[in-house]
Amino acid sequence: MTEVLEYGELFIGGAWTAPAGPAVIEVVSPHTEQVIGRVPHAGEADVDRAVAAARRAFDQGPWPRLPLAERIAVVTRIRDGLAARAERLARLISSQNGSPYAWSLAAQAHGPVAIWDAYLKTAAEYVFEEQRAGAFGPILVRREPVGVVAAVVPWNVPQFAAAAKLAPALLSGCAVVLKPSPETPLDAYLLAEVVREAGLPEGVLSILPAGRETGAYLVGHPGVDKVSFTGSVDAGRQVMASAARTLKRVTLELGGKSAAIVLPDADLDRTVRGLLAAAFMNNGQACVAQTRILAPRSHYAEIAERLTAAIGALRVGDPLDPATAVGPLVTARQRQRSLDYIAIAAGEGAELLTGGGVPAAPERGWYVQPTLFGAVDNGMRIAREEVFGPVVCLTPYQDRDEAVRLANDxxxxxxxxxxxGDVEAGIEVARAVRTGTYAVNTFNLDFLGPFGGYKQSGIGREFGPEGLAEYLESKTVVLPRGYRA
Structure with missing residues (x-):
């Protein structure tokens, strides 16, 4: 029998509260296709209560008025509580998401702790108030919390995205209503447990698992001052349109179709190892995944052969098995999406090098074989649209200028x-590619540097002082001539 986690209450304003309605979210394991959890589905009345609690906490409560050191102390306790639950979080996320356990532990348990750490460092060093020489005399420039934040996180990286939004919002003095995805809400209950233990003041944080309709109501709520959203481009457009009605501040981290350029002098052993991790992280369900691989024509055959062998050898199976490299996709809908794109690619004339279907084992679960298409033209849909599954394109290029052009197209x-093999040449390529985050001979995010997208990949930045600034308003106070603090 599969253990079913049952939660009957919502976390509203820091207290466990009965939901306003009877709706329930059933969480289904993508590996066994069995129900593994049930939580309340928050509705509009629950949003109203959460926003009201957040408004009181921000407008009248102590949190935004506390000295920074006191907020840092509370946030540090949240960070420590999550660190103490790292293995439990990783197992829970692998069970509900299908992510391989090793990846969940690194990216969804230890990774979020590193995000909390980075923001604690950033906040401690950030200049929230400074006196400057103005054009007509001294001025005081202050950075003050933006207010009540609606934080909407996706199903693919729930704790990572939650940390990226909660840490800067709380450290800046904001109150937050966090909406987890209905596909993956279970880890949010562990987060709520941690927050209660940390002593966050009443009203500062609510957590409301819900679907799009409730999310849309939250985003458009007149009591919300800022929306921080991670998700698809289409959903981001809707969020932006809704927020525009009341001119809410907006941060959007949206989709990607990122290109990895292999230059002719690359060490192919190291490159192939790196590309496997960068392309198939979280079963390909990552907005930053390197799903377009651009290979020089002079080395194309060798790179195609090496990638085909390496991808074909990836172990597919139970996400809780430490040997698993690729687990199931999060829902049957996501599996079908990948299979549909595989069919589209074949119809467009791409060459199937490995994968391309459903594996023979496991017999149950929403699995797709790790798939590589070769001879992909940059105009094909498979090269232009985000699949969000274990499907990768290999495209040849003639010279470095064409590689950069393809990456930017x-x-x-x-x-x-x-x-x-030439880091300086790699840096020159990085300068030429129009994208928010780039890496030379590796793939990683640095939580002390800004992360976000160009073009349709988003608006605003997360991480670093730029990410903290997204939760702050700037105020200028004009002082009398001759004033010195």
Whole structure:
């Protein structure tokens, strides 16, 4: 029998509260296709209560008025509580998401702790108030919390995205209503447990698992001052349109179709290892995944052969098995989406090098074989649209200028990488590719540097002082001539 986690209450304003309605979210394991959890589905009345609690906490409560050191102390306790639950979080996320356990532990348990750490460092060093010489005399420039934040996180990286939004919002003094995805809400209950233990003041945080309709109501709520959203481009457009009605501040981290450029002098052993991790992380369900691989024609056959062998050898199976490299996709709908794109690619004339279907084992679960298409033209849908599954394109190029042109020939601009024996040449490529995050001979995000997208990959930045600034308003106070603090 599969253990079913049952939660009957919502976390509203820091207290466990009965939901306003009877609706329930059933969480289904993508590996066994069995129900593994049930939580309340928040509705509009629950949003109203959560926003009201957040408004009181921000407008009248102590949180935004506390000295920074006191907020840092509370946030540090949240960070420590999550660190103590790392293995439990990783197992829970692998069970509900289908993510391989090793990846969940690194990216969804230890990774979020590193995000909390980075923001604690950033906040401690950030200048929230400074006196400057103005054009007509001294001025005081202050950075003050933006207010009540609606934080909407996706199903693919729930704790990572939650940390990227909650840490800067809380450290800046904001109150937050967090909406987890209905596909993956279970880890949010562990987060709520941690927050209660940390002593966050009443009203500062609510957590409301819900679908799009409730999310749309939250985003458009007149009591919300800012929306921080991670998700698809289409949903981001809707969020932006809704927020525009009341001119809410908006941060959008959206889709990607990132290109990895392999230069002719690259160490192919290291490059192939790096590309496997960068392309198939979280079963390909990552906005930053390097799903377009650009290979020089002079080395195309060898790169295609090496990638085909390596991808074909990836172990597919139970996400809780430590040996698993690729687990199931999060829902049957996501599996069908990948299979549909595989069919589209074949119809467009791409060459199937490996994968391309459903594996023979496991017999149950929403699995897709790790798939590589070769001879992909940059105009094909498989090269232009985000699949969000274990499907990768290999495209040949003639010279470095063409590689950069192909990388930039995209509606997206979130991530990318270059693989080369000449780091200086790699840096030159990085300067030429229009994308928010780039890496040379590796793939990683640095939480002390800004992360976000060009073009349709988003608006605003997360991480670093730029990410903290997204939760702050700037105020200028004009002082009398001759004033010195």
């Amino acid at each position: 995209s509606d997206f601009g979130l991530s990318g990488s270059v693989w080369t």
